Amino acid sequence: MVSTPDAGGKPNPWSGRNIAYQAYRLKNKPELIIGVMCLAFLAFVVLVPLFQILRDAFTFQSYDLSYNPEGEVGAFTLFHFDRVFFQPISKALFVKPLINSLSMGVAVTTIGIIVGSGLAWLMVRTNVYFKEVFGAMLVFPYMMPSWVMALAWLSLFRNDRIGGSEGVMTSVFGVQAPNWIAYGFVPIVITLSLHYYAYAYLLISGALATVDSELEEAGATAGMGKWKRIRVITMPLLLPALGSAVVLTFIRILGTFGTPALLGLPVRFFTFSTQIYASINARNQGDAYVLALVLIILAITFIWINSRIIGVRKSYVTMTGKGFRKKESDLGKMRWPATIFVILFLCLTVVMPLTLLLWESMTLIPGDYSWNNLSGYFWYGSGNVDLAYGEPGVIHNKGILGALGNSIKLGFLAALFNGALGLLVGYAVVRGRGGKLSKALEGIAFAPYIFPSIALGAIYIGMFSSSIGPIPALYGTFTILVLITVIKNLPFTSRTGIAAMLQIHQSLEETARVQGIGWFRRMLRIIIPLSMSGLVAGMLLTFITAMRELSLIILLLSPGNMVLTGVIFGYQEQDMAQHSAAVTLMLVLIIITISVIVKVMARGAGTGRLNTT
Amino acid sequence: MEQIRLSGIVKSYGKIEVVKNLDLTIAPGEFLTILGPSGCGKTTTLRMIAGLEEPDQGVIELGDRVVFSRNDGVVLPPEVRGLGLIFQSYALWPHMTVAKNITLALKEQRLSKSEIEARLKTALELVQLEDFAKRYPSELSGGQQQRVAVARLIALRPSILLMDEPLSNLDAKLRTEMRVGLKRLHRDLEATTVYVTHDQIEALTLSDRIIIMNEGVIMQEGTPFDIYHHPANLFVAEFIGDPKINLFTGAIKAGKLDCGDLTLPLADEFADRGGEMIVAARPEKIAVSYKAKRGWQQVAVEIVQPTGADTIIQVKVGDTHLTLLQSGFITLDEGAPLWIDFDLSALNFFDPKTTKNLRPAS
Numbered sequence: 021m022v023s024t025p026d027a028g029g030k031p032n033p034w035s036g037r038n039i040a041y042q043a044y045r046l047k048n049k050p051e052l053i054i055g056v057m058c059l060a061f062l063a064f065v066v067l068v069p070l071f072q073i074l075r076d077a078f079t080f081q082s083y084d085l086s087y088n089p090e091g092e093v094g095a096f097t098l099f100h101f102d103r104v105f106f107q108p109i110s111k112a113l114f115v116k117p118l119i120n121s122l123s124m125g126v127a128v129t130t131i132g133i134i135v136g137s138g139l140a141w142l143m144v145r146t147n148v149y150f151k152e153v154f155g156a157m158l159v160f161p162y163m164m165p166s167w168v169m170a171l172a173w174l175s176l177f178r179n180d181r182i183g184g185s186e187g188v189m190t191s192v193f194g195v196q197a198p199n200w201i202a203y204g205f206v207p208i209v210i211t212l213s214l215h216y217y218a219y220a221y222l223l224i225s226g227a228l229a230t231v232d233s234e235l236e237e238a239g240a241t242a243g244m245g246k247w248k249r250i251r252v253i254t255m256p257l258l259l260p261a262l263g264s265a266v267v268l269t270f271i272r273i274l275g276t277f278g279t280p281a282l283l284g285l286p287v288r289f290f291t292f293s294t295q296i297y298a299s300i301n302a303r304n305q306g307d308a309y310v311l312a313l314v315l316i317i318l319a320i321t322f323i324w325i326n327s328r329i330i331g332v333r334k335s336y337v338t339m340t341g342k343g344f345r346k347k348e349s350d351l352g353k354m355r356w357p358a359t360i361f362v363i364l365f366l367c368l369t370v371v372m373p374l375t376l377l378l379w380e381s382m383t384l385i386p387g388d389y390s391w392n393n394l395s396g397y398f399w400y401g402s403g404n405v406d407l408a409y410g411e412p413g414v415i416h417n418k419g420i421l422g423a424l425g426n427s428i429k430l431g432f433l434a435a436l437f438n439g440a441l442g443l444l445v446g447y448a449v450v451r452g453r454g455g456k457l458s459k460a461l462e463g464i465a466f467a468p469y470i471f472p473s474i475a476l477g478a479i480y481i482g483m484f485s486s487s488i489g490p491i492p493a494l495y496g497t498f499t500i501l502v503l504i505t506v507i508k509n510l511p512f513t514s515r516t517g518i519a520a521m522l523q524i525h526q527s528l529e530e531t532a533r534v535q536g537i538g539w540f541r542r543m544l545r546i547i548i549p550l551s552m553s554g555l556v557a558g559m560l561l562t563f564i565t566a567m568r569e570l571s572l573i574i575l576l577l578s579p580g581n582m583v584l585t586g587v588i589f590g591y592q593e594q595d596m597a598q599h600s601a602a603v604t605l606m607l608v609l610i611i612i613t614i615s616v617i618v619k620v621m622a623r624g625a626g627t628g629r630l631n632t633t
Numbered sequence: 634m635e636q637i638r639l640s641g642i643v644k645s646y647g648k649i650e651v652v653k654n655l656d657l658t659i660a661p662g663e664f665l666t667i668l669g670p671s672g673c674g675k676t677t678t679l680r681m682i683a684g685l686e687e688p689d690q691g692v693i694e695l696g697d698r699v700v701f702s703r704n705d706g707v708v709l710p711p712e713v714r715g716l717g718l719i720f721q722s723y724a725l726w727p728h729m730t731v732a733k734n735i736t737l738a739l740k741e742q743r744l745s746k747s748e749i750e751a752r753l754k755t756a757l758e759l760v761q762l763e764d765f766a767k768r769y770p771s772e773l774s775g776g777q778q779q780r781v782a783v784a785r786l787i788a789l790r791p792s793i794l795l796m797d798e799p800l801s802n803l804d805a806k807l808r809t810e811m812r813v814g815l816k817r818l819h820r821d822l823e824a825t826t827v828y829v830t831h832d833q834i835e836a837l838t839l840s841d842r843i844i845i846m847n848e849g850v851i852m853q854e855g856t857p858f859d860i861y862h863h864p865a866n867l868f869v870a871e872f873i874g875d876p877k878i879n880l881f882t883g884a885i886k887a888g889k890l891d892c893g894d895l896t897l898p899l900a901d902e903f904a905d906r907g908g909e910m911i912v913a914a915r916p917e918k919i920a921v922s923y924k925a926k927r928g929w930q931q932v933a934v935e936i937v938q939p940t941g942a943d944t945i946i947q948v949k950v951g952d953t954h955l956t957l958l959q960s961g962f963i964t965l966d967e968g969a970p971l972w973i974d975f976d977l978s979a980l981n982f983f984d985p986k987t988t989k990n991l992r993p994a995s
């Protein structure tokens with residue numbers, strides 16, 4: 021029998037008819053078009069810069085001429101790698117930062133996870149007092165820049181051996197803190213732990229709240245003892261959250277810049293992040309790129325090891341919506357002591373640093389913490405040549421107010437773009453579930469997660485350093501700050517987007533489709549309103565992180581695009597402690613105020629109705 | 634009123650062929666039901682008509698428009714196919730009031746304000762929800778939600794209606810009520826309707842024509858009467874009818890049908906046949922007597938289940954179990970004797986090898 025392609029057999033894929041048909045199909049599948057566009061955009065902003073620094077790391081650059089005047093600019097070379105790994109300078113450039121970064125990462129992660137999960141257990145599974153207040157306050161550190169603790173630490177322990185003014189301890193007790201307490205490894209680990217516990221706390225309390233305590237009771241009925249129950253039932257269910265907490269904390273710490281810079285640089289204690297910063301400042305970009313690549317490889321290795329240990333069973337689904345019940349265990353005699361412990365902990369992590377900053381910002385002569393020296397000068401003084409190089413107080417300071425405007429603009433724009441991108445990625449991923457495009461998109465949206473902040477910043481220095489096609493050079497522009505913030509937060513917002521989209525049954529959109537409502541209107545009238553509450557939460561998070569971010573953008577800041585965190589760091593570098601304290605306090609207050617407003621507004625918008633269907 | 638035509642439709646998910654070479658024509662204004670067990674491809678077929686799913690092969694025509702043709706490279710999106718669809722879940726938009734749910738598509742069509750108002754009013758009146766316009770879907774009962782979904786369709790006035798188990802989320806009593814509503818909807822809109830269900834009562838009561846589907850293949854198409862009285866094959870015979878049809882095997886011997894514990898006379902048309910046949914007798918087609926009658930067969934009562942208007946009686950003779958259906962509320966003692974008789978013209982006979990009906994509908 022002779023079969024023609026049109027008679028039931030497979031049509032020829034390259035016939036004109038088939039191409040027309042495929043074009044038709046594509047037009048009917050908005051999720052495909054959006055998916056392809058998102059994928060192209062993300063590939064462009066994630067892979068292109070990565071490729072650029074790889075290329076720069078392997079080619080001879082003009083700034084290398086000072087080391088080797090014979091070199092040919094643009095030629096292939098292993099010079100940068102040789103310098104970082106095999107020359108005598110390697111010890112300072114690579115080995116010490118490696119040891120410091122790793123030991124810092126391990127120590128902070130360990131302490132942070134222990135403290136965070138302990139608090140999570142107290143808050144979710146026991147009957148400590150004042151849960152509402154505690155719950156709100158325990159996440160405060162998340163809203164502050166990670167180096168607020170470090171600033172507070174300096175206010176407390178600054179000694180005269182480094183130069184500059186002294187801290188509270190010297191001023192009040194007349195004792196100089198030894199260097200190992202004031203600077204370096206120990207204070208870095210302590211202050212970072214008191215910040216990063218919040219990540220573990222958030223992730224683990226979320227997981228604990230969803231582990232059905234009926235499951236544990238079932239274990240009890242099966243005759244298991246308490247510890248066996250925890251080991252056999254609770255732990256395996258918590259393991260995924262624990263794993264994410266470990267990875268998240270560790271990678272954040274690898275990429276964190278503020279604290280190691282504030283507490284490490286004065287005693288020449290370098291981590292990868294501060295070394296990258298120093299190399300860039302010394303115009304040795306090549307070194308910085310190699311170090312950034314090492315940092316990324318470290319992060320990937322760590323994720324890999326972690327997934328090996330925890331296994332691929334990433335998400336046990338225990339949320340059934342039925343029979344869900346949280347059981348609080350009675351702390352008995354320990355109830356008050358536990359409550360007091362939480363109060364003390366909150367004083368240490370929230371009240372004390374903010375109080376110290378307030379105090380610092382109100383000392384007229386630096387280093388004198390007595391009553392007589394208290395003054396509001398650094399808040400509203402209009403500038404006096406004898407004080408702080410004549411720099412005016414916060415409310416008269418053009419530099420600060422301009423940076424404040426930039427910070428708010430950055431937070432706002434980043435949140436907006438992130439929300440939009442998260443929505444589109446979520447839409448394309450969920451509607452295209454099962455397809456290759458969907459998987460690729462989900463993967464690439466997650467990719468920025470594995471770039472430690474400072475490394476991503478380093479990559480973006482190379483990004484569009486010259487114009488590519490219609491895109492102008494972006495270095496030093498405000499746009500690049502928005503872009504990098506959006507990209508860095510994308511793993512989280514795209515997750516929110518996916519989660520929000522999964523909540524919307526596809527029949528809700530299909531009904532509209534069948535009724536003749538076009539894609540754009542469907543998004544506007546159905547998809548966006550229904551995913552709004554989830555998206556707002558994700559956007560608020562982006563706003564907060566954008567406002568308090570330093571590690572990510574420190575390498576990209578210039579006078580033209582200065583933001584508050586950069587201003588604070590600049591004051592600190594110039595030993596203007598009162599200014600940096602005042603601006604930090606202002607930043608924290610603004611973040612808290614805005615997030616409270618957004619939360620209240622979101623609650624007032626009557627989203628409760630949606631939850632019932 | 635538009636005709637719907639599917640020809641040579643094939644649809645697979647991965648390697649599994651869910652719909653196999655389906656040919657189907659639905660006349661303008663007809664009420665057609667696709668009936669079949671779970672997973673047989675009913676929803677898939679409906680979604681292909683709506684354009685929400687793409688066939689791998691074949692042609693779909695609505696009225697005189699080709700909306701899908703694999704070989705001619707035509708795929709019209711659902712937006713322009715101009716049909717109405719009710720989902721099993723009703724798919725009401727939870728963030729909009731009843732009125733908004735009904736008028737959204739009308740506004741998108743840029744109808745005039747007065748026209749929209751008028752249509753909203755008529756639609757709400759027809760489903761008797763005039764007082765609920767300002768409510769949100771979560772503030773309505775299941776039946777009311779279903780009526781909103783219907784009202785949304787009425788307001789749009791589609792010429793083709795697709796419904797995917799629109800009653801399956803309702804309790805039994807409400808279902809009966811809503812069935813009447815849907816029948817009225819079909820009549821009022823005069824729309825060509827494809828109705829998907831696995832509930833045979835809905836199929837039998839609502840349809841002009843029924844398609845019985847199994848594993849992606851049409852097992853029989855016909856009027857409810859034919860489907861019930863002349864099932865084309867054993868699958869349909871067993872699938873349709875509640876209580877289930879009685880089946881037993883008989884061997885043709887000496888001009889009679891020897892079914893072991895029972896013996897039936899042989900219909901003339903099978904006089905030349907040899908071998909075996911499967912006899913199918915609807916429970917209500919078996920005559921029952923409480924007193925002995927000449928030529929009737931004696932059986933013993935096993936279980937009696939009065940359902941109100943009818944009574945289901947399980948009886949046995951030897952090792953053969955039979956189900957009988959009698960009208961009225963009947964109580965009988967276990968083991969009591971009954972006499973039954975078969976009306977040859979009301980029986981169906983199937984070939985045990987091909988499972989085909991040996992007496993197909995004319």
Ligand SMILES: Nc1ncnc2c1ncn2[C@@H]1O[C@H](COP(=O)(O)OP(=O)(O)OP(=O)(O)O)[C@@H](O)[C@H]1O
Nearest residue numbers: 646651669670671672673674675676677678830831
């Ligand atoms: N998106 C999909 N991907 C893969 N398989 C699918 C998909 N949708 C349906 N199927 C499979 O196709 C078959 C037919 O599904 P369909 O939904 O048409 O059944 P149905 O007759 O409507 O059943 P029910 O009465 O349970 O609704 C089933 O085996 C189902 O598992």
Ligand SMILES: [Mg+2]
Nearest residue numbers: 675676677797
């Ligand atoms: Mg179905």
